[in-house]
Amino acid sequence: MTVRGIRGATTVLADDAAQVLVATESLVLEMAKNNEVDPADIVSVVISTTQDIASAFPAKAVRSITGWTYVPVMCTHEMNVPGGMPFCIRVLMHVNTTIAQSEIQHIYQNDAVKLRPDLQK
Template identity: 55%
Template sequence: MIRGIRGAITVEQNEANEIVTATETLLREMIRANDVAADHVSFVLISVTDDIDAAFPAQALRRIDGWTYVPVMCTREIPVPGSLPRCIRVMMTVATEKRQHEIHHVYLGEAVGLRPDLSDRESRFGECQR
């Protein structure tokens, strides 16, 4: 079955190193929380809010051993008024035997507020506080 794993993180500043480092942190946690192998990933889509343009966050995936050939693309989020600023979102599509409710979506930093229902659920199941 192909499943989507969602994640999001925020950065304090539109600075290249912070963008790539934060994205790497998010990706590594998504991989860890869901026991994902690169060979099981169809593609990774990364979106950013309009206030992030100092770097391509996709560079972070290339810092992770074994992920060289995973297709990745960056795009912009819809600029909805009042939406969370300086936010990086990830959608990872993976082949897995896990059921939908077994997928651990990861929200870090201020992005926890995007889906507190999922963050609360994961902390109840013993995952690290997001």
């Protein structure tokens, strides 16, 4: 096995705790499913939000998923770049896997599909 990074991003409509938690859970579950990742194979998850999101820690959504309690998760804020996508949650999941780097499926949901159209399958 090798450690690989799986990227993902999503957006919410507003800085609302329920939206942040639901969007984060949906994103990480799709990332894991599409890449056949078992929580025991996750090395760590780094989640960033744009600075307009402050209502909830997205890591709470990850830790609340059944079987994910002990996955190391950390939250941070994205750089505040003019013209950046608002209300955006980004995830970098480090996993032990046998999948080749070129075969990793990076997941972009909602308006975040605009961030990496080249990675959409």
